[in-house]
Amino acid sequence: MTYHFDFAVVWRHENLLLSGLGLGLVLALVSILIGCIIGLAAAFGVLSRHRIFRIIATVYVTTIRNTPILVLILLTYFALPELGLRLGKIQSFIITLSVYAGAYLTEVFRAGLVAIPRGLREAGLAIGLTEGQIRRSVIIPVMIRNVLPSLGNNFISLFKDTSLAAAIAVPELTFYARKINVESFRVIETWMVASLMYVVACLIISTALRFVERRLAIIR
Amino acid sequence: MTHPEASVATTAAAPALLRIQDLHKAFQTVEVLKGVDVTLARGDVVTIIGSSGSGKTTLLRCVNLLEEFQRGRIEIDGQAIGYREQGGRRVPCTGAEVARHRALTGMAFQQFNLFPHLTALRNVTLGLIKVRKLARDEAVAIAEKWLDRVGMLERRNHYPGQLSGGQQQRVAIARAVAMTPRLMLFDEVTSALDPELVNEVLSVVQGLAQDGMTMLLVTHEMRFAYEVSDRIIFMNQGRIEEEGPPADLFNQPKSLRLKEFLKTIKI
Numbered sequence: 001m002t003y004h005f006d007f008a009v010v011w012r013h014e015n016l017l018l019s020g021l022g023l024g025l026v027l028a029l030v031s032i033l034i035g036c037i038i039g040l041a042a043a044f045g046v047l048s049r050h051r052i053f054r055i056i057a058t059v060y061v062t063t064i065r066n067t068p069i070l071v072l073i074l075l076t077y078f079a080l081p082e083l084g085l086r087l088g089k090i091q092s093f094i095i096t097l098s099v100y101a102g103a104y105l106t107e108v109f110r111a112g113l114v115a116i117p118r119g120l121r122e123a124g125l126a127i128g129l130t131e132g133q134i135r136r137s138v139i140i141p142v143m144i145r146n147v148l149p150s151l152g153n154n155f156i157s158l159f160k161d162t163s164l165a166a167a168i169a170v171p172e173l174t175f176y177a178r179k180i181n182v183e184s185f186r187v188i189e190t191w192m193v194a195s196l197m198y199v200v201a202c203l204i205i206s207t208a209l210r211f212v213e214r215r216l217a218i219i220r
Numbered sequence: 221m222t223h224p225e226a227s228v229a230t231t232a233a234a235p236a237l238l239r240i241q242d243l244h245k246a247f248q249t250v251e252v253l254k255g256v257d258v259t260l261a262r263g264d265v266v267t268i269i270g271s272s273g274s275g276k277t278t279l280l281r282c283v284n285l286l287e288e289f290q291r292g293r294i295e296i297d298g299q300a301i302g303y304r305e306q307g308g309r310r311v312p313c314t315g316a317e318v319a320r321h322r323a324l325t326g327m328a329f330q331q332f333n334l335f336p337h338l339t340a341l342r343n344v345t346l347g348l349i350k351v352r353k354l355a356r357d358e359a360v361a362i363a364e365k366w367l368d369r370v371g372m373l374e375r376r377n378h379y380p381g382q383l384s385g386g387q388q389q390r391v392a393i394a395r396a397v398a399m400t401p402r403l404m405l406f407d408e409v410t411s412a413l414d415p416e417l418v419n420e421v422l423s424v425v426q427g428l429a430q431d432g433m434t435m436l437l438v439t440h441e442m443r444f445a446y447e448v449s450d451r452i453i454f455m456n457q458g459r460i461e462e463e464g465p466p467a468d469l470f471n472q473p474k475s476l477r478l479k480e481f482l483k484t485i486k487i
Contacts (some may be wrong), residue, residue: 008397026312098315122286123392125397127347130315134342142337220381 003188010189013180021197022174024058024162027172030094032155037103041111042102057106059134064103070164072096093165101158108150111144145218152209154203163198173197234386236295237434238283238403243292245278250290252278253289254458260403260436265429267437267466271481276438280405281456283436284327296324298403323351330408332388334380340367340391341376344398352399366394370424386417390424394418397428398407404428406437422448426459444487446470454478 011017045057064072076096080087087095116139121162124134144151177194182186238260245253252275260266265478281287283294285302292302301321303310313321334343340350346361348354354362368372380388387410397404406425410418422444429435429448439445445452445466452469454462456477462469473479 013353016479108333117331117333119329119331120335123329123395125319125322126237126284126325126327127395128319128351130319131291137350138335139338142335145337163469166475219379220336 004134005189006186007189007193009184009186010084010193011178013176016176016180017173017193017197020171020176021201024159024165024172025201027090027094027097027162027165027170028159029098029153031101031165032105032158034098035105035158036151038098038102039105039109042106043113046106046110047113049084061103061106064100069096069100069169072100073164073167086207089165089168089170091172093162093168097158097161100161101154105151108154109143112147113139114147116143129153142218144218147203148209148216152206152213155209157206159205160198179186200214224285224379235261237297237356239293239295239298240279241293242351243279243282243289243294244276244288245282252458253282253290256455256460257457258436258453258460260434261466261471262434263432264451265433265435265437265449266451266456267439267449268453269439269442269445269481269485270461273294273457274455275409275458276455278437280327280407280438283304283403284325285322286327288312296321299324313466319351325405326399326401327405327407328389328396328409330395330411331386332380332392332412334388334392334395336380339377339379340372340383340394340402343391344371344381346396347395347399353460358384362398363384363394363475366398367391370394371420384417386420389421392427393424393486397415397433404432404433406435407438408438410441439485442470442475456481462485 008153042057042060045053046061048054048057068127073093073096077087077089077092080092120138120142121134124138125131129137162170162172164171166178167177169175171193177190226249229410233283233433236259238258240256240258240411241255243256244251256275256279258266268279270276277335278287282289292304297442301324302318303312305311312318324486334340335346338346341363344366345356345359348359348442349356350361352359364373365375367376370393370396372390375383375387380391381392387470407429409420410423418441425435425437426444437445438450447466449466451463452466453460454469454473454475456475462473462478463477469478472481473482
């Protein structure tokens with residue numbers, strides 16, 4: 001069997017592929033930022049003294065983590081409009097991915113908060129800081145620095161999950177690859193190019209993240 | 221240093237800076253403090269000694285409101301802290317009030333507890349900016365003055381992880397005293413240090429004592445306690461067993477418990 005590779009047919013659409021990749025990165029970035037806010041709130045919820053907050057946070061985390069993300073994407077996109085909430089494809093996907101990220105980050109943040117020595121809070125109290133000030137100026141900054149590596153892994157994971165947005169026709173990389181594939185019949189080349197683009201992007205992101213981690217790491 | 225509000229609140233008969241009356245504290249069913257009375261006048265240096273579990277650290281933590289207490293009263297400059305009377309009932313103060321009360325005292329901990337993500341300088345400025353609401357340059361000027369005082373000015377831009385235990389403790393003391401507390405609490409500040417680092421911290425504490433800072437200490441450094449204190453309090457099983465000038469307590473202990481305690485430790 002001889003197969004003549006012709007990557008030019010695929011790479012002719014480089015602007016589409018690159019714009020798709022760019023959108024994927026933006027989707028992941030926006031979602032992890034929103035997800036961090038949700039995850040932080042839920043992590044404090046899980047650790048709360050009040051039973052009601054613990055229950056709400058635990059139900060959220062358990063439900064989301066045990067539902068396949070594709071199902072969540074379809075549920076948000078097709079079910080919410082039925083309930084009268086009309087959203088664009090991109091907004092709908094960002095909501096899903098943020099809520100999804102939040103559930104995973106809750107566990108990351110919870111572990112990070114538990115690992116903070118009790119003495120830091122007491123030192124803050126002793127100089128007259130309020131609980132809120134301690135949380136903002138001490139607990140959260142120290143915790144975020146400690147969990148930075150897992151935050152980075154979560155980001156890469158989320159970036160790869162953006163490929164599922166193709167299911168609701170969000171024009172990201174996988175969506176365009178599928179389109180090019182259908183038009184060119186170059187199955188192998190198309191998906192090789194798409195895969196390679198994901199790999200390269202992930203490598204660049206993880207290198208960048210390691211750089212950030214080193215800059216922000218707590219010196220020990 | 222003058223405290224205008226103090227002169228109003230304090231009656232003529234009670235010039236005490238710190239007055240602890242009948243303090244009771246229990247962790248669940250275990251009673252740790254069983255009616256403790258302590259009075260410190262301005263400038264007093266008082267050291268609490270006693271075996272572990274005698275309640276000395278808990279007593280300090282109650283004064284800084286890091287622990288709740290079930291009965292009794294703590295006053296600083298005549299002002300009751302932590303709890304107030306409301307319709308004949310004792311109710312805990314609100315979070316903001318408690319934060320204000322805590323700012324009256326400074327505390328240095330056994331484990332230093334410096335904020336690991338901030339430099340030495342920013343460890344000190346944080347409270348000045350957030351609690352005292354000072355402008356950044358003002359806060360930096362005050363912080364640098366105190367860091368210089370504890371011999372840490374040159375390392376103001378170091379992170380806690382880059383400092384030795386003794387250096388961290390000196391920064392932690394600077395962080396506390398920079399807030400100009402009326403009373404400093406030192407909770408076994410040298411217990412977590414390597415022996416060769418103990419003296420650099422003790423000399424900082426001694427310097428503050430000589431400057432007239434009112435302080436209540438818990439320490440296992442008996443020689444230091446002897447030299448620096450105006451009074452020693454010996455605690456045993458949640459009560460004050462004996463109290464007096466260091467020379468009396470160390471040389472002519474009255475109670476059997478104190479005699480036994482002094483025998484177990486070597487001065």
